[in-house]
Amino acid sequence: MKVLKLQKRNLNSYLESLRVFGEIYGPVRKDEKYIYGQLDDLDKLDLRMLRTILPVKKFLVPPKFNTFSFEGYTYKPELEKIPRRVIFGVHPCEIHGLLILDKFFLERFPDPYYQERRKNTAILGLSCVPDEKCFAKSTGTHFVESGFDLAFNELQDFYLVWVGSSLGDDLVRLRLDLFEEDIKERDLHEYMKWRSWRDSQYKLKLDMTGMPDIMELNYNSPIWKKFGDKDLSCGACSMVCPTCPCYNVRDQLKPVGNSGERQRHWDSCMFKPFAVVAGGHNFRENRAERVKLWYTHKLKAFITEFGKPACVGCGRCIDTCPVDINIKTVVTALKGV
Amino acid sequence: MATNVYLPEPMRIVRRFNLISDVRFFQVRPLAMDRALSLDYLPGQFMIVSLPGIGEAPFSISSTPSRPGLIEFGIRNVGVLTEQLFKLKENEIIGVRGPYGNGFPISKFEKKDLIIVVGGLGAVPLRSLLLYTLDNRDRFGKIYFLYGARRPNEMLFLNEFLELKGRDDLNCLLSVDKDDTGKWTENVGVVTTLFKHLKGINPNNTYATVCGPPVMYKFVIDELLKLGIPKHQILMTLERRMHCGVGKCGHCVIGSIYTCMDGPVFSHWDVLHMKDLI
Numbered sequence: 213m214k215v216l217k218l219q220k221r222n223l224n225s226y227l228e229s230l231r232v233f234g235e236i237y238g239p240v241r242k243d244e245k246y247i248y249g250q251l252d253d254l255d256k257l258d259l260r261m262l263r264t265i266l267p268v269k270k271f272l273v274p275p276k277f278n279t280f281s282f283e284g285y286t287y288k289p290e291l292e293k294i295p296r297r298v299i300f301g302v303h304p305c306e307i308h309g310l311l312i313l314d315k316f317f318l319e320r321f322p323d324p325y326y327q328e329r330r331k332n333t334a335i336l337g338l339s340c341v342p343d344e345k346c347f348a349k350s351t352g353t354h355f356v357e358s359g360f361d362l363a364f365n366e367l368q369d370f371y372l373v374w375v376g377s378s379l380g381d382d383l384v385r386l387r388l389d390l391f392e393e394d395i396k397e398r399d400l401h402e403y404m405k406w407r408s409w410r411d412s413q414y415k416l417k418l419d420m421t422g423m424p425d426i427m428e429l430n431y432n433s434p435i436w437k438k439f440g441d442k443d444l445s446c447g448a449c450s451m452v453c454p455t456c457p458c459y460n461v462r463d464q465l466k467p468v469g470n471s472g473e474r475q476r477h478w479d480s481c482m483f484k485p486f487a488v489v490a491g492g493h494n495f496r497e498n499r500a501e502r503v504k505l506w507y508t509h510k511l512k513a514f515i516t517e518f519g520k521p522a523c524v525g526c527g528r529c530i531d532t533c534p535v536d537i538n539i540k541t542v543v544t545a546l547k548g549v
Numbered sequence: 550m551a552t553n554v555y556l557p558e559p560m561r562i563v564r565r566f567n568l569i570s571d572v573r574f575f576q577v578r579p580l581a582m583d584r585a586l587s588l589d590y591l592p593g594q595f596m597i598v599s600l601p602g603i604g605e606a607p608f609s610i611s612s613t614p615s616r617p618g619l620i621e622f623g624i625r626n627v628g629v630l631t632e633q634l635f636k637l638k639e640n641e642i643i644g645v646r647g648p649y650g651n652g653f654p655i656s657k658f659e660k661k662d663l664i665i666v667v668g669g670l671g672a673v674p675l676r677s678l679l680l681y682t683l684d685n686r687d688r689f690g691k692i693y694f695l696y697g698a699r700r701p702n703e704m705l706f707l708n709e710f711l712e713l714k715g716r717d718d719l720n721c722l723l724s725v726d727k728d729d730t731g732k733w734t735e736n737v738g739v740v741t742t743l744f745k746h747l748k749g750i751n752p753n754n755t756y757a758t759v760c761g762p763p764v765m766y767k768f769v770i771d772e773l774l775k776l777g778i779p780k781h782q783i784l785m786t787l788e789r790r791m792h793c794g795v796g797k798c799g800h801c802v803i804g805s806i807y808t809c810m811d812g813p814v815f816s817h818w819d820v821l822h823m824k825d826l827i
Binding site: 279280282284285286287289291316317320321322323324431457458459460461462463465470471472474479481486487488489490491493495505508509512513516517 | 643644763795796797
């Protein structure tokens with residue numbers, strides 16, 4: 213993989229040049245928190261961000277969008293209006309989240325909407341330093357090798373920039389004058405020093421090896437009722453999780469005529485009606501069953517299917533759940549420690 | 550770009566009539582004849598019916614791929630979409646996509662004896678399998694068809710199945726829990742009371758397929774296990790909420806599997822092994 217150097221003072225000039233590709237998004241402050249916001253003005257970019265409220269999945273699987281417009285029984289896919297975007301500041305764990313969504317949406321029965329958005333969205337990664345809620349080192353998602361177009365690794369005065377795709381290469385060529393190709397030995401030393409310092413910053417450790425077996429042993433465990441009793445069924449964990457892809461479909465008719473739109477919007481298995489079938493039977497009536505499903509899917513199903521958990525250690529559920537049901541409390545309870 | 554997997558295909562309602570008071574038979578076909586003839590599927594698969602402005606819902610296919618050209622469904626009026634669907638007449642157009650799901654592992658049934666056990670609405674998907682095996686009769690061993698409904702007027706395809714009783718290459722056994730007509734000439738009792746007619750079953754050479762209301766499974770599976778049929782040779786088709794049919798929307802997920810892609814046909818061993826299936 214090609215690696216280049218970009219002096220920090222040149223970052224904004226470089227990002228500015230990417231507007232020829234599409235709209236630029238990056239971390240911006242929103243009250244006490246951060247979001248990925250549109251950067252019509254690059255001064256809004258706030259790189260102190262560690263964790264945005266919603267993960268980068270919101271660009272690839274928007275909370276609500278139209279899949280079709282229809283007139284009578286003629287359905288027209290809405291794929292043309294998908295904008296081209298550059299997302300800067302995507303942390304390694306989030307890129308691993310995208311790799312999981314890629315497997316999910318692009319392998320069996322490729323989803324054309326995800327496919328088109330992935331193609332139109334340039335992912336520009338950025339290294340990070342963890343806080344007490346991050347555990348990406350435990351999930352092996354604190355570095356990236358693929359899934360991005362460019363990945364910026366911040367060092368003292370410059371970024372090391374990994375070029376991860378053909379599109380990434382095109383984007384670098386827009387301002388090749390700003391990049392240095394000559395990586396010096398002292399740069400390597402600085403990088404290695406940074407790497408081990410950053411590794412040492414992961415205070416939260418959550419070992420997930422053996423989780424499928426441990427989940428199986430806990431199938432009838434009273435912990436599910438304990439978590440279920442305090443669960444609010446608010447679904448916030450699903451919304452903020454970088455790997456939760458579930459959705460609902462709804463038709464919206466125009467006031468006159470027989471035309472309208474078929475909409476897809478985020479759904480959560482934590483919501484009570486999620487598994488209700490016609491006739492009214494609910495396959496997951498109580499909260500304990502729904503909490504169990506959420507964690508079974510993250511910690512067992514994904515490992516069975518893809519060889520690793522559908523958790524990338526971003527800490528969003530830890531940060532978000534108002535009643536402390538999160539990957540940390542659940543894994544700890546499952547292990548009985 | 551590949552075809553959009555979510556795009557409904559317009560199909561014309563060719564024929565519709567009530568099978569019983571709240572279950573209607575729908576025969577549909579793609580508009581173009583060549584497409585109608587080439588649309589292939591497996592017994593046990595389902596399709597997703599789409600009505601613009603209402604939405605989509607999954608339905609088991611009741612016809613057999615051995616008779617191409619027309620797709621048949623037996624649909625109970627229980628939801629928002631079906632209520633609208635029941636208002637449609639012959640020659641009106643609906644959207645349909647699929648087929649989806651694993652379907653029955655037909656090739657494993659070859660040269661084997663087959664026990665098809667049906668309760669109530671379970672006749673819809675298992676009629677597909679029954680007709681398929683009858684159309685390809687030489688490929689299968691003995692075939693037993695056991696169908697139980699609550700009352701004579703709740704039995705789907707009653708005349709069709711009564712007619713099949715005349716065949717000597719099929720053991721067609723019908724039963725109702727209660728006869729309120731006084732004219733019922735077949736067995737009375739729950740479907741498991743028909744098992745006494747199964748004589749000389751060679752369990753290792755037999756596959757059983759089951760579909761019916763949730764309460765039925767336990768009793769039927771107990772009977773099949775008593776006959777000695779291996780757990781992985783007892784197959785059932787299951788129901789879950791579905792929006793996409795292609796393992797994306799998540800509604801049909803059960804533990805590690807998506808009912809729409811990995812199912813809806815599962816073995817009794819799957820049920821024991823994966824939990825939460827029924």
